[in-house]
Amino acid sequence: MTVAGYQIQLRRRASLPGWKAAMFSFLALLFGLLLFSLIFLLADQSPREIYKQIFGYAFFNSYGLRLSINRFIFLAFASYAFIIPFRAGLWNIGMPGQLYMGALASFGVVYLLGGKTGELSISQPLLLAMLVLAAMLAGALVGGLAGFLKGKWNVNEIVVTMMLNFIAFYFVSFMIKDGGPFMNLGGRGESFELPEVARAPLLAGFPYTLLMVFALMFALQALFARMSLGYQIRAFGKSPLAARYAGVKPFWISIMVFVLGGAFAGLAGYHYFAAVPGVYKIARTYGYFGDLSFYGIICGLISLGNPIATLFIALLFGGLSIGGRYAQGKLHLGFGVDYALMGVLMISLVAFQFFYNYQIAITKKDS
Amino acid sequence: MLAFLIRSLEAAMIFTFAGLGELVDQRGGVLNVGLEGIMLFGATLGFIAAKITGNYFIGFMVGMGVGALLGLAHGFFSITLGVDQVVSGMGIWIFGFGMTTYIGNPHTGPLGLERLPTVFEISPFFFLAVAMVVVVWFVLSKTGWGLNVRSVGEQPEVAEVSGLKVARIRYLCVIFGGMMSGFAGAVYGLYYNPVWNYNFLMGWGFISLALVFFSMWNPFLLFGGAVLFGLLWQLSLNPQMFFPGLASRYIWRMVPFIMTILVLILISSNWFRTRWGAATPEALGKPYHKE
Numbered sequence: 001m002t003v004a005g006y007q008i009q010l011r012r013r014a015s016l017p018g019w020k021a022a023m024f025s026f027l028a029l030l031f032g033l034l035l036f037s038l039i040f041l042l043a044d045q046s047p048r049e050i051y052k053q054i055f056g057y058a059f060f061n062s063y064g065l066r067l068s069i070n071r072f073i074f075l076a077f078a079s080y081a082f083i084i085p086f087r088a089g090l091w092n093i094g095m096p097g098q099l100y101m102g103a104l105a106s107f108g109v110v111y112l113l114g115g116k117t118g119e120l121s122i123s124q125p126l127l128l129a130m131l132v133l134a135a136m137l138a139g140a141l142v143g144g145l146a147g148f149l150k151g152k153w154n155v156n157e158i159v160v161t162m163m164l165n166f167i168a169f170y171f172v173s174f175m176i177k178d179g180g181p182f183m184n185l186g187g188r189g190e191s192f193e194l195p196e197v198a199r200a201p202l203l204a205g206f207p208y209t210l211l212m213v214f215a216l217m218f219a220l221q222a223l224f225a226r227m228s229l230g231y232q233i234r235a236f237g238k239s240p241l242a243a244r245y246a247g248v249k250p251f252w253i254s255i256m257v258f259v260l261g262g263a264f265a266g267l268a269g270y271h272y273f274a275a276v277p278g279v280y281k282i283a284r285t286y287g288y289f290g291d292l293s294f295y296g297i298i299c300g301l302i303s304l305g306n307p308i309a310t311l312f313i314a315l316l317f318g319g320l321s322i323g324g325r326y327a328q329g330k331l332h333l334g335f336g337v338d339y340a341l342m343g344v345l346m347i348s349l350v351a352f353q354f355f356y357n358y359q360i361a362i363t364k365k366d367s
Numbered sequence: 368m369l370a371f372l373i374r375s376l377e378a379a380m381i382f383t384f385a386g387l388g389e390l391v392d393q394r395g396g397v398l399n400v401g402l403e404g405i406m407l408f409g410a411t412l413g414f415i416a417a418k419i420t421g422n423y424f425i426g427f428m429v430g431m432g433v434g435a436l437l438g439l440a441h442g443f444f445s446i447t448l449g450v451d452q453v454v455s456g457m458g459i460w461i462f463g464f465g466m467t468t469y470i471g472n473p474h475t476g477p478l479g480l481e482r483l484p485t486v487f488e489i490s491p492f493f494f495l496a497v498a499m500v501v502v503v504w505f506v507l508s509k510t511g512w513g514l515n516v517r518s519v520g521e522q523p524e525v526a527e528v529s530g531l532k533v534a535r536i537r538y539l540c541v542i543f544g545g546m547m548s549g550f551a552g553a554v555y556g557l558y559y560n561p562v563w564n565y566n567f568l569m570g571w572g573f574i575s576l577a578l579v580f581f582s583m584w585n586p587f588l589l590f591g592g593a594v595l596f597g598l599l600w601q602l603s604l605n606p607q608m609f610f611p612g613l614a615s616r617y618i619w620r621m622v623p624f625i626m627t628i629l630v631l632i633l634i635s636s637n638w639f640r641t642r643w644g645a646a647t648p649e650a651l652g653k654p655y656h657k658e
Contacts, residue, residue, distance in 0.1 A: 091453065091457065149628075149631075149632060153637070155628075155631045155635045156580065156635075158400055158453070158457075158573075159577045159628075162570060162573045163577075163625070163628050164624075166570050166621070166624040167621045167624045167625060170617045170620040171617070173617040174615050178615060178616070180615075297461065301454075334470075334473055335468075335469070336469040336472050336565070337469060339464070339466075339468040340465050340469035342464075342465040343461055343463070343465025343466040343469075344465070346457075346458045346461040346462050346465070347458055347459075349458065350444055350450060350455050350458035351444065351448070353444070353448070353451065353454055353455075354444075354450060357448070357449045
């Protein structure tokens with residue numbers, strides 16, 4: 001195409017340096033937020049005012065900040081659950097199912113110890129360790145199933161993880177409603193409340209799961225940068241065929257990434273239902289938290305699978321979704337602003353993928 | 368009993384519409400995993416349009432229109448921009464899921480229109496679905512157009528050299544696929560389950576996607592699978608008709624999803640693939656760059 005003597009050409013990229021990829025991700029994020037302003041304009045609101053409200057509440061209001069951090073922890077786990085398989089070129093959209101089962105497993109431990117009806121006489125550190133391990137194990141099993149099927153028979157992991165989401169969703173209903181074993185004694189269609197000793201201790205007002213997020217960040221950073229497994233995952237993600245010639249076993253890679261991813265999603269379930277102050281039960285609206293974990297996909301894609309960058313994005317989205325809910329109530333926006341934001345960001349991200357593949361070259365035409 | 372069967376066939380017709388679109392899509396070499404998002408959009412916007420205008424016809428048109436637009440978007444991302452087809456499809460799914468939650472919420476509740484007429488107590492759309500199966504089969508396997516679509520999905524380089532416009536044919540396929548999915552969504556939201564609720568499609572898009580893999584890209588097998596899953600879905604809603612008192616209703620609700628996984632395992636197994644398979648379009652999921 002020629003415009004005013006300049007020739008504009010699309011050229012396919014052979015490779016893309018890391019900093020440029022990061023820049024495009026950042027631009028996609030900005031573009032998404034800008035695009036999202038349209039929704040506010042349609043609702044006859046000034047976007048500037050609304051973003052001020054959202055960020056003000058999410059990060060500069062002590063109550064809002066606590067909510068944002070809790071959600072940040074949840075999204076960080078959900079994003080890590082997505083990132084590990086993603087680095088190997090596989091799609092884990094089964095975070096909801098994995099986190100439901102993780103939460104159920106934690107509650108199952110308390111149930112088996114007899115904590116449904118009364119207090120438990122057990123040392124708190126031991127009990128907490130059991131809850132966390134149970135959640136990770138259950139998530140890992142659900143994830144691992146998808147990984148096993150992918151590795152063994154190349155069964156499409158997207159459909160399998162999605163189906164597992166619905167299966168786990170109804171399994172939770174079975175356990176906490178209609179007289180299920182975990183049902184609240186009051187018969188309210190939600191789970192029993194955790195006894196005092198099983199609730200997560202708070203550090204400066206935040207659940208201790210916050211520390212786990214940071215520990216996990218270092219662990220994942222080391223995994224990808226220094227460990228053989230991390231190298232194999234990355235190699236497999238870049239080119240399964242080449243990795244195979246280099247001795248990487250596809251079967252084990254798909255199992256490992258889904259087991260790890262599922263375990264992290266299990267932690268997300270543990271966090272929201274057993275560690276967030278004021279919750280401590282599997283509420284009737286558990287499906288909302290399951291769907292919220294899809295934000296993990298966006299965090300993972302924007303951060304290009306980098307464990308450190310993911311935390312910044314997760315913090316931003318944690319704040320945005322909390323602030324969005326607040327603004328929604330305050331400014332009488334429709335329900336589901338946070339979901340709409342998720343959709344808009346995702347489509348902006350897809351459009352920006354173009355720049356990973358192509359560059360626009362503008363050259364002066366000599367006539 | 369008769370009502371149960373009819374209801375099953377009506378569920379099957381929705382799987383069929385969505386599956387046929389995706390089948391044509393994939394025969395042309397483009398994988399669209401965002402079926403669920405397109406169906407959600409078709410169902411939600413079709414529902415809102417019909418509710419506001421009080422006119423079913425407008426509702427279906429809007430459903431098809433938005434489906435075609437989203438199909439076009441998928442084509443633009445994956446054919447023109449060269450974005451990974453799975454990334455684009457996932458994007459369309461989350462876009463649909465997020466936006467329809469926001470857009471549809473003020474319209475939560477029943478449609479409030481008189482129900483559409485039936486023929487012999489079954490929806491006329493069922494007969495349309497059967498006709499579409501035959502038409503798509505005929506066009507794909509007996510006409511020059513179908514040959515073009517299939518060659519673009521198998522060997523795009525060869526097709527291009529022999530004078531076909533790969534990009535244009537693929538665009539037509541994805542637009543058709545999107546339109547069918549949007550229509551399927553509209554039939555779901557306006558006829559099968561005319562009560563809007565947050566994410567009320569319940570994964571039917573993903574089940575339809577699995578049915579396309581199951582069908583080995585044959586419209587008749589797709590229809591058979593759709594009927595099977597229609598029966599299964601109704602059974603999971605009404606287990607007391609056949610197995611009174613057996614297991615909780617929530618356990619029954621898991622059954623169609625478990626069956627989807629089992630079916631996928633079956634068709635992915637070595638036994639199945641060596642016995643029946645090898646029908647996968649060669650270039651499925653691979654972006655094509657014209658040299």
